[in-house]
Amino acid sequence: xxxxxxxxxxxxxxxxxxxxxxxxxxxxxxxxxxxxxxxxxxxxxxxxxxxxxxxxxxxxxxxxxxxxxxxxxxxxxxxxxxxxxxxxxxxxxxxxxxxxxxxxxxxxxxxxxxx
Amino acid sequence: xxxxxxxxxxxxxxxxxxxxxxxxxxxxxxxxxxxxxxxxxxxxxxxxxxxxxxxxxxxxxxxxxxxxxxxxxxxxxxxxxxxxxxxxxxxxxxxxxxxxxxxxxxxxxxxxxxxxx
Numbered sequence: 735x736x737x738x739x740x741x742x743x744x745x746x747x748x749x750x751x752x753x754x755x756x757x758x759x760x761x762x763x764x765x766x767x768x769x770x771x772x773x774x775x776x777x778x779x780x781x782x783x784x785x786x787x788x789x790x791x792x793x794x795x796x797x798x799x800x801x802x803x804x805x806x807x808x809x810x811x812x813x814x815x816x817x818x819x820x821x822x823x824x825x826x827x828x829x830x831x832x833x834x835x836x837x838x839x840x841x842x843x844x845x846x847x848x849x
Numbered sequence: 850x851x852x853x854x855x856x857x858x859x860x861x862x863x864x865x866x867x868x869x870x871x872x873x874x875x876x877x878x879x880x881x882x883x884x885x886x887x888x889x890x891x892x893x894x895x896x897x898x899x900x901x902x903x904x905x906x907x908x909x910x911x912x913x914x915x916x917x918x919x920x921x922x923x924x925x926x927x928x929x930x931x932x933x934x935x936x937x938x939x940x941x942x943x944x945x946x947x948x949x950x951x952x953x954x955x956x957x958x959x960x961x962x963x964x965x966x
Contacts, residue, residue: 765952835901839896840894843893
């Protein structure tokens with residue numbers, strides 16, 4: 735079974751550039767989460783969707799960040815313009831509340847470096 | 850206030866010994882779930898074990914068990930007979946409530962476990 739698929743795995747960009755991270759959740763899962771991991775702040779929830787609808791975006795740092803989920807099989811996290819402090823590993827995760835304990839299944843992450 | 854507290858930034862344990870990783874949590878919701886995840890050096894997050902607030906017994910999954918002490922609000926992970934492959938970061942996480950769609954997890958800062966041969 736395919737897990738959560740994220741792309742790109744690694745991204746190096748210059749300050750001011752637009753960055754788009756992509757996520758394909760596990761088929762049939764109805765919740766999708768974007769987390770950011772840094773040494774200083776650990777794992778932070780940025781935003782999550784349920785049935786393609788954003789439920790909680792209170793973790794989105796500022797207006798430079800936006801996320802969309804146009805359908806059940808695809809989500810994007812966009813940073814425009816990017817800044818060096820955005821450098822982190824961005825994880826996408828999905829879950830199905832009626833399956834198991836509703837645990838989150840994580841992708842392998844997208845490591846972003848902003849120079 | 851921190852919702853999840855992991856007080857051990859790092860631990861070193863001899864191979865084949867048991868290890869306990871501490872986790873305390875803070876919530877006023879009577880319904881919640883506690884999760885442990887493992888993050889090896891390769892970076893992926895691997896779900897290990899779950900404990901629900903109404904579960905009467907401590908959760909077990911193979912070599913992993915959860916020492917759940919509800920009154921103390923602690924949910925320590927116990928790994929028996931540790932192996933070199935257990936070396937990783939371990940995160941405790943909590944989900945509060947049972948509302949439809951309310952499935953976000955709040956994570957602790959993690960404990961880096963190193964198994965010594």
